[in-house]
Structure formats: structure tokens, C-alpha cells
Amino acid sequence: MITVLMLLILKSGTVSASSVTFENPNPCALKGSSVEFRCSYNYSKQETVDKTTWHKGELKDGLWKRVKLSDLPSYENRTEYLGDLQHNCSLAIHDVQENDAGYYYFRFDTYTVGWRSKTSVYLSVKELSARVYPDTVRAGDTVTLECTSCQLPSVWFKDGRRVAKTEFQAQVEDAGNYACAVEGQESALSDPVALDVQYPPLSVSAEVSYSGKANSSVNLTCSSTANPPANYTWYKRTDSLSSTVQVGSGQVLSIPSVEQSHTGLYFCQARNQLGENNSTELLTVDVTDKTVNHFILLVGIGVKVVIIIMLTLVIIIWAWRWRCSSAVDKEENHNDYENIPTAHTDRHLAQV
Ligand SMILES: *[C@@H]1O[C@H](CO)[C@@H](O)[C@H](O)[C@H]1NC(C)=O
Ligand SMILES: *[C@@H]1O[C@H](CO)[C@@H](O)[C@H](O)[C@H]1NC(C)=O
Ligand SMILES: *[C@@H]1O[C@H](CO)[C@@H](O)[C@H](O)[C@H]1NC(C)=O
Ligand SMILES: *[C@@H]1O[C@H](CO)[C@@H](O)[C@H](O)[C@H]1NC(C)=O
Ligand SMILES: *[C@@H]1O[C@H](CO)[C@@H](O)[C@H](O)[C@H]1NC(C)=O
Ligand SMILES: *[C@@H]1O[C@H](CO)[C@@H](O)[C@H](O)[C@H]1NC(C)=O
Ligand SMILES: *[C@@H]1O[C@H](CO)[C@@H](O)[C@H](O)[C@H]1NC(C)=O
Ligand SMILES: *[C@@H]1O[C@H](CO)[C@@H](O)[C@H](O)[C@H]1NC(C)=O
Numbered sequence: 001m002i003t004v005l006m007l008l009i010l011k012s013g014t015v016s017a018s019s020v021t022f023e024n025p026n027p028c029a030l031k032g033s034s035v036e037f038r039c040s041y042n043y044s045k046q047e048t049v050d051k052t053t054w055h056k057g058e059l060k061d062g063l064w065k066r067v068k069l070s071d072l073p074s075y076e077n078r079t080e081y082l083g084d085l086q087h088n089c090s091l092a093i094h095d096v097q098e099n100d101a102g103y104y105y106f107r108f109d110t111y112t113v114g115w116r117s118k119t120s121v122y123l124s125v126k127e128l129s130a131r132v133y134p135d136t137v138r139a140g141d142t143v144t145l146e147c148t149s150c151q152l153p154s155v156w157f158k159d160g161r162r163v164a165k166t167e168f169q170a171q172v173e174d175a176g177n178y179a180c181a182v183e184g185q186e187s188a189l190s191d192p193v194a195l196d197v198q199y200p201p202l203s204v205s206a207e208v209s210y211s212g213k214a215n216s217s218v219n220l221t222c223s224s225t226a227n228p229p230a231n232y233t234w235y236k237r238t239d240s241l242s243s244t245v246q247v248g249s250g251q252v253l254s255i256p257s258v259e260q261s262h263t264g265l266y267f268c269q270a271r272n273q274l275g276e277n278n279s280t281e282l283l284t285v286d287v288t289d290k291t292v293n294h295f296i297l298l299v300g301i302g303v304k305v306v307i308i309i310m311l312t313l314v315i316i317i318w319a320w321r322w323r324c325s326s327a328v329d330k331e332e333n334h335n336d337y338e339n340i341p342t343a344h345t346d347r348h349l350a351q352v
Helices: 002-017 303-351
Strands: 019-022 028-030 035-037 039-042 049-060 063-068 079-081 091-093 102-110 114-116 121-126 129-133 136-138 142-148 154-158 161-163 167-169 176-182 193-210 218-227 231-237 244-249 252-255 264-272 275-278 282-287 293-298
Touching (some): 039 102, 129 176, 193 264, 193 282, 218 231
Parallel strands (some): 028 121
Antiparallel strands (some): 019 039, 049 063, 102 121, 129 142, 142 167, 154 176, 176 193, 218 252, 231 264, 264 275
């Protein structure tokens, strides 16, 4: 009876003097990395530590059990006891796996008693991952880069090149694939994430392809840089510059056989969800003759250029008309000459 009481007093004395301290009870580890649980333990001076073990809290049949890591096959060759039988109980886990997340406990046994840590180390496991948000923006919007790296300093790469800022106003050229890495471990990149920068059509241009043969086809092609890709609409300016009519849609306006009715100034409009703009070129389709078609590509919509071209056309038309009418005059003169005898005869007849 007395010995039992003595033992109890001895035991309680031992218990009160014992403690286990975890330097960081909530460590975070990246998948594939190594993690160290810094740990120290204390016990009454009279005791001598015989054995130390690390356990993991495992749910079995609805009950939490502490299972020795050495009994868990998934930890084979991955745990390393860094501590000793004095006061250091640090543990390292290498090549951390997702399943390693959970509660860890330390236990030491002296020759007389075993002591389990009351508290635990909770390990969370994260995969190094990059996030760009929002991942679809309009040019000019603010973009933030976020790297899940267990609070370790991280660095960013865009398509393999270092990115300095983790927050910026997205420009068209910022579109691409982003990945992050822990500083000093740049070879282990996260999976890339894409940033899509959308913008309305820029540099809308139109060009004409024409074989030069009579009755052949003419294709007017519109192009632009836009994200998302633009839809195209074709317009024609007719008599007055102010009146435009829609003549088609699609990137290529194909005129299978050019006729007089196709004469006009053409331009295209590129449109996407973010806006629209018109081509700066005016394509002049000028059918002056059934067999002769002129296609003049005017670069730049400047009114001056249009006026100059219009004047040139007027001069060409005028010159052509002048040449035609002088040919007719010659023909008439020729006829007059040929008819002179007849005229004489007539006059003669009239005189008669
Ligand atoms: C315990 O041992 C580890 C590994 O040798 C060492 O890094 C650590 O500083 C020691 N002390 C404590 C209190 O963990
Ligand atoms: C261990 O316990 C002894 C006696 O109780 C105390 O003096 C010492 O500071 C303790 N050490 C640690 C690391 O808790
Ligand atoms: C652990 O290491 C031993 C000795 O190197 C080896 O035989 C064994 O296959 C390893 N186990 C695992 C799961 O890698
Ligand atoms: C215009 O496009 C059509 C259809 O793609 C093609 O058959 C034709 O040869 C093109 N004409 C010119 C002048 O490029
Ligand atoms: C061009 O087309 C017109 C009308 O379809 C036709 O009268 C003419 O013979 C054609 N010319 C050539 C060179 O094919
Ligand atoms: C472009 O055309 C496609 C297919 O015709 C249509 O679904 C889409 O809504 C159009 N986009 C715009 C911005 O008009
Ligand atoms: C349309 O394009 C012209 C020439 O590239 C540009 O100066 C103008 O700002 C654009 N307008 C819009 C609304 O995007
Ligand atoms: C482009 O042309 C269309 C048709 O004439 C017009 O309604 C629109 O306002 C023009 N857009 C720009 C940006 O000039």
C-alpha cells in the first residue's frame, strides 16, 4: 500500500517535471520538399531516457490513434530523427507527400515511465502553385500574381523570363504563361497559369488582291490584331462620302466578277466584344470599262490623299474622254472629206 502510494507520488513528480516543446506547432511544407519539426523535451534529472518515438494521429474505426511512424510504410526511408536521448527531439521528413499532412506527436520512455506530448505538431502540405487573378483582363486592368509557397519568398517567371512585379497594369504584351518558384530553387517551377489580356481591334488594315484580268475575281482582305479575334464587316462609300452601305461580312470580301456596279471606296470594320475600329485604308474599286478595272490602294485615309486621288481620277477620266472625243472629231472630219464630192454633188444638185 505504501509502495503504491510512493510510486504514485514518484510518478506524479516525474510527470509534472516533464514537458515537450515544439518550436513551430503549425509548419507548412511544399510537396516534395523536406520539413523539420524542431522539438525539445525535458524531464526530471533523476530519469534517463531509454527510447524516443514519433507518432502520427490516424483515424481508425472512428477513433484517433497514435501510430508509430516506423509502423507506417508510407514513411519508410523518409523520416530522420535529428534529436537525441537528452533534450532534442527534432524530426525531419523528406520528400513530403500530400498524405503526410496531419497531427504528429512525440513520445519518450525512461526506464520507469513513458511520456507522450500533450500537444502536437500539425503539418500542412501544399503544392507549389501559381495563381494569376483575374486570369482574363482588359488591357489596363490590374493583375495580381499569387504564389502558394508556404510563406517562403517566391520569384515569378513569364514564359521563362523573370517578372519583377507581382501586381501590375496588364498590357497586351503581358499575356502569357506565368509560373512561380521558391527563391533559391528556381528550377522547381510551379505549373504555369495563363494570363489572357483582351483588347479591341488594333491596326485594322485592308488589302486588295486582283489578277488584273478582265471579268476576274477581286478579293478584299481585312486584318487586325484583336483579342478575342475580331469579326469583320465590309462597307462601301458610294456617291457622296457620307453615305456608306454594308456590302458584306467576313475577313475576305470576294467579288467573283467585277462590274461597273462595284465601283466605290471600300473599307472594313473589325469588331470584337471590347470595341470596333475601321481600316485606315480605302480600297478604290473603279470600273471605268467592262474590260479595264483599276485598283488603287490608298494607304491612309487622309482627306488630302483622297482629294488628290479623286482629282487624279477626274483628270484621267477627262483625258480619256478628250482622247475619245478628238478621235470622233477626226472621224467626222474624215467623213466630211470623204463626203465632199457628195456634198458638191448635193450642192450641185441643189444648185440645179
Ligand atoms: C536539435 O537538433 C537539430 C539537428 O541537429 C538542430 O538543428 C537543433 O538546433 C537542435 N536543437 C533544438 C532545440 O531543436
Ligand atoms: C528542464 O527542467 C529543469 C528542471 O525542471 C529546468 O531547470 C530547465 O530549465 C528545463 N529546461 C527546459 C529546456 O525546459
Ligand atoms: C528503403 O531503403 C532500403 C535500403 O536502401 C531499400 O531496400 C528499400 O527498398 C527502401 N524502401 C522504399 C520504400 O523506398
Ligand atoms: C479570291 O478568292 C477566291 C476564293 O478563295 C479564289 O478562288 C480567287 O482566286 C481569289 N482571287 C484573287 C484575285 O486572289
Ligand atoms: C465579261 O463578262 C461580260 C458579261 O458577263 C461578257 O459579256 C464578256 O464577254 C466577258 N468578257 C470576257 C473577256 O470574258
Ligand atoms: C462574331 O461572330 C460570331 C459567329 O458569327 C458570333 O458568335 C459572335 O458573337 C460575333 N462577335 C461579335 C463581337 O460580334
Ligand atoms: C481607330 O484606329 C485609329 C488608327 O489606328 C486610331 O487612331 C483610333 O484611336 C482608333 N479608334 C478606336 C475607337 O479604337
Ligand atoms: C466605322 O464605320 C462605321 C460605318 O460607317 C461607323 O458606323 C463607325 O462609327 C466607324 N467607326 C469608327 C471607330 O470610326
